[in-house]
Amino acid sequence: MASNPTWHLKRFPTGMPTPDDFTLEERQTEAPRPGELLVRTLWLSVDPYMRARLSPAKNYAAGLRVGDLMQGGGVGEVIRSEAEGFNAGDIVLADDFGWQPVTRIVAKTATLLSADDIPIQAWLGALGMPGLTAYFALLETGKPKAGETVLISAASGAVGQIAGQIARIKGLDPVAVAGSDAKLEWCRSIGYRTGINHRTETDLSAAIAASCPSGVDVFLDHTAGPIHDATLLNINLFGRIVVVGTVALADRLDKPDIGPRYLRRIMVSRVRIEGFLLDDFESSYPIARAQLTEWYKDGKLEARDDVSEGIESAPYALVRMLKGENFGKQLVRI
C-alpha cells in the first residue's frame, strides 16, 4: 500500500517539548485486521494532556515510550472496514488516531458521525472531549450557584471557550484569563463579562481582585502556576477550584511539582480544590452531549478553532498550543 508519513516520539522532552523530540518516519500503511477500520485522517486534535504522556512520570493517561507512534483524538473517513456497522465513506470519531494520514482504528472505539450540518471538527472541540470537560468541570465539580463569579484560565482555549459560554447560559458571571488582548476581546464577544491578560498584568492578584469585585467563587484552573496562586488570594469563602489542567507546567514536568501555596487560605476560607478527569463522568456523556449539541445548533455556543495544515505540522501545533500561542481549539487538518 501507499507510503504513510507517521510521527513517533524520538525522546522524552526536557522542559518545554520541541518538534525535535519527534521524528517523522515513512511507513507502509498496514491493512486493517478483523474488527478494525482503515481510516483516512481528516482532522487531528492536539490537546494539553499530551504533554504528560511524553513523560515517564505517573499520570492518568498511559505514557508513551520512546519510539511509539504519537496518537490522539481525530476524525476521519473510512477507507476500508473489517468491522460490522462501518462502511467505506463513513465519517468516524475516535480517541486513538495515529499522527499519520492513514490510520487503523479499533472499530469499537470509533463513533459513527451522522451526516448533519455540524462541521465534523466540532466533535473534537465544542461537542467533543473539550466541550464535555467544560460541561462537567464547571457544572458537576465546580457546583456553581446562580450569579456566582467563575474565573476561567486559558479562557479562549478549547475547554475555556465552551466553559465561559456555559457559565453565561447558566446565569453565572464568567471572567476570562488569557494571554493576549485579542483573545480577551473575543472572550467578551462570546459571553465573558471581562478578562485579565496574564502576560501583561504585573500584579495578577490585584488584577483578579479588580475584575472580580465580589471575589472568585469557582475557578476552572486549566494552567496551574502563577494564575492558580493569584486566584487563591482572591477565592471566596467556600470557593471551589477545579484542577482541569496544568499547561503552565508544560516546561517543567521533569522538575518537582509546584503550587498551590496558600494552605492557610484553603483552610480559613474552606476552599475546595479538586482534581478533575473527564473519564469519571462517562456515564453522563449522552446527557451532556445532547445538551451541548442543542446549544450548538441553537447558535448559543460559538467555537473558534486554530487550524494547522498538514501532517508535517502536528508536533509544531502541539508545541505552540503548550506555549499558549494558539487562539482557539488547536487542530491539525490533514
Add this chain to the structure above:
Amino acid sequence: MASNPTWHLKRFPTGMPTPDDFTLEERQTEAPRPGELLVRTLWLSVDPYMRARLSPAKNYAAGLRVGDLMQGGGVGEVIRSEAEGFNAGDIVLADDFGWQPVTRIVAKTATLLSADDIPIQAWLGALGMPGLTAYFALLETGKPKAGETVLISAASGAVGQIAGQIARIKGLDPVAVAGSDAKLEWCRSIGYRTGINHRTETDLSAAIAASCPSGVDVFLDHTAGPIHDATLLNINLFGRIVVVGTVALADRLDKPDIGPRYLRRIMVSRVRIEGFLLDDFESSYPIARAQLTEWYKDGKLEARDDVSEGIESAPYALVRMLKGENFGKQLVRI
C-alpha cells in the same frame, strides 16, 4: 473585689510565640452586668487556632489587638449570676473565658453542664470542640468508606486522638503521625493500627508508603508543612485531604503561606483538598455530641489530657502546644 491576675497580648509574635509576647496584669474583678455570669475558672482550653488570632492576618477567628485580654474555651463554677437559668454553684462551659481566675461570661454563650459522672474537662476535649471537630472533619468532610486508610497528623493531640478512635469504631484503618515514639505507642493502644514519627523519619514519604501499603484515602491534616507534602505523594485516587489545622506553620504565620506543592498529583489522582471549620456544622452538634457522649460513657473513647497548673502557666502551655511538646489535649487547671 479580689485581685485577679489576667493575661493580655503584649505584642504580635514574630515567628513562634513566646511567653514574653504576653503580659500578666493584676486587675480588679469586675461585677457581672445583667445577662452575665461571674465565673470561677476551673479549666482553660489551649488550642492551635489561638496562634492565628495572635496575628493581624485574615483568619476565621477574629484577631486580637495588642493589649486585649486573652480568651479561650473554659469550664468554671458560677459565683454570681445576673442571668435567668443560672445559679451560684452551677458548672458552665463557654468559648470566651478570659485567661484569668475569675471571669465574666455572657450567659447566652454558656452551656450548663449537668451533674453526671463525666469529668468536666472532657467538655473541652473529647466531648467539646476537639471531639466535634474530629467527628465532622472525618465523617462529613473526609467521607471515608469502610476499610479505607485514614492518616491523621498530630494523632495524639486533642482532635487526632478522638479522630483515630472514631475511625477505628467506624471500621476504618487509622494510621498516626506524631512527634515521639511514646505518643505513637499510646496511639496504637487506643486503636491506631500503626504510626509514623515525623521527627525521626528521614524520608517521610517513604515512611508513609511503608505504613500505608494501600495508600492514603483520607488525610486529616492538622499540621500542614512537610507532613502534608509527604502525604500528597501517597494519596490514592479520589483521596480526600481535610485541612483542619496548620500548627506546623505556627512559627511562620508572618511569612508567605506555603504548601501543598503537588498540583499535578491533585489533578491526576482527582484528590480533593478541602478547608474545614467546625462552625459550619453547628446545626448538627446535638447529634454528634450525643454520639460522642454515648461512646465516651461506653468506654469506647479514651481521652488523654496534658495538664498545666495555674493561671501563670497559660502562655507557656500555649507555646508548648504550638511546638508539639504536649502529649494529649492541652489544658490549664486553675
